[in-house]
Amino acid sequence: MKRIHTLGLAILVACLAAPTATAQDKPAKPSAQPPKAKQANQKQGERGTPKLQLSTAEWDFGEKWYGEPCETEITLKNVGDAPLRITKVTSSCGCTVAKPKSAATWNGLVLKPGEGETMKLSYNTKKLRAKVSQTVTVQTNDPLNPTVQIMVKGSIKQVFSMKPAERITFTGLDRTSEQTKSLTLTSNLEDEKVSLKLKELPENVPFDVKLEAVEEGVSYKLTVTTKPPLKLGSNAIAVTLLTDHPKFKTVTVPVSAYIAPRVQISPSILYVPRQGSASIQRYVRLRYNAVKEVKITDIQVSDDSVKAEVMPPRIKPNPKATVKMHEIRVTLPPASEFPKDGATITVLTDDDEPEYQKFEIKVLLQPDTRRANSSARAKAAARQAAGKAGAKKKETVDKGKDDEKKSDGGKSDDD
DSSP states (O other): OHHHHHHHHHHHHHHHHSOOOOGGGSOOOOOOOOOOOOOTTOOTTOOSOOOEEESOSEEEEEEEETTOOOEEEEEEEEOSSSOEEEEEEEESSTTEEEEESSSSOSTTEEEOTTOEEEEEEEEOTTTSOEEEEEEEEEEESOSSOSEEEEEEEEEEEOSEEEESOSSEEEEEEOTTOOOEEEEEEEEOOSSSOOOEEEOOOOTTOSEEEEEEEEETTTEEEEEEEEOSSOOSEEEEEEEEEEEOOSSOOEEEEEEEEEEOOSEEEEOSEEEEOSSOSSOEEEEEEEEEETTSOOOEEEEEESSTTSEEEEEOOSSOOOTTOSEEEEEEEEEEOOGGGSOTTOEEEEEEEOOSSGGGSEEEEEEEEOOOHHHHHHHHHHHHHHHHHHHHHHHHHHHHHHHHHHHHHHHTTTOOTTO
16 A cells, blocks of 8 residues: 555656646747838839849940040840839930930830840040040949949040140239240141141130141140230130141130139128027128238128128238238127118228229028928929829830730731
8 A cells, every 4th residue: 555655646746747738838820921121112013123234334435536426335124023213314424425215315214124225325525635434323223233333434535735734724813914825736647747727716805826837737836825904704715726637627725814803802692590699790801912902991881780890810911922801800680680671781992993992792681491492392392203104104005005915916917
């Protein structure tokens, strides 16, 4: 009996120690995987992935003569399994043009899987001289490569090389300055001579131009002299040299001289911030050519809320500087105290010339950029909506054509 009792007790302990299955011990059902995110720029209901493939990512046109035509074609193909949308194509400069062959614009162009489009690339060899290094950027909805670049490179060879520069530029002049500069033109055609002749210029140009042969048919010297009085701002002409070559008929040399005002004031507009309750200070500088001293004789302000006074320069003037200046400190009121119509600061000087005796600075309330940004966003949204509508219309037309082919059993009219 004792043995049986002991055996029963052991069985009871084993049962109590055995783990009891509960709801918590049941294996958890695998959670449902979240749906894969739709590809960027992929429309609702579309599946698969678009992929752009270029026939080449570089166009090296080698060496071209100035003015020579320069063109090529590159194929863009969708090797993916979803529609490829070309959203934007841009070039790094205006001398490189990239156009689609079968459409008027890249905007909204869609390539179905397996379809391709030809890009017509051209480079204007009259725009940039010497070495060329430009890019054409293509943006699509390809998720792996949304932006790809096509390199454009080569070199432009001139019929005549020019030294020390390919243009003549005059700097640091005033309206009465008479200055002369020159450059040398040397032919790059080794096997033949090319003569140059100056094309006659209009009488009212601000330059005297002379061309003389250093070695006839090989090298020439172009000399340009400014002809005062020069006008303020830009004085520029394009000197045309005529050649006797049947292919390269002209050579152009740009000539320019910029005449800065002898006395000028900046900035010409000051803005009162819309936010803030305290006055702020701004500085206006009147600069003048050191050849002739100019003094400020009076400052007049149209509204008492704005204060203006001449101050000693905060930066120690350089006695050898060719330009000197006076500094005017302007105190602007908070927007709540500033007139809605703005104010005007008038600065009077003792200069002999009337155009430098009076300067005006406009003081205005800062523009409300929030309204401008809101309007710009609205216009951008309207353009985007119009682009999407155009793309959708094209897809609808393409789908109609596909459905028509299916209904005809894929037969042509000739069948």
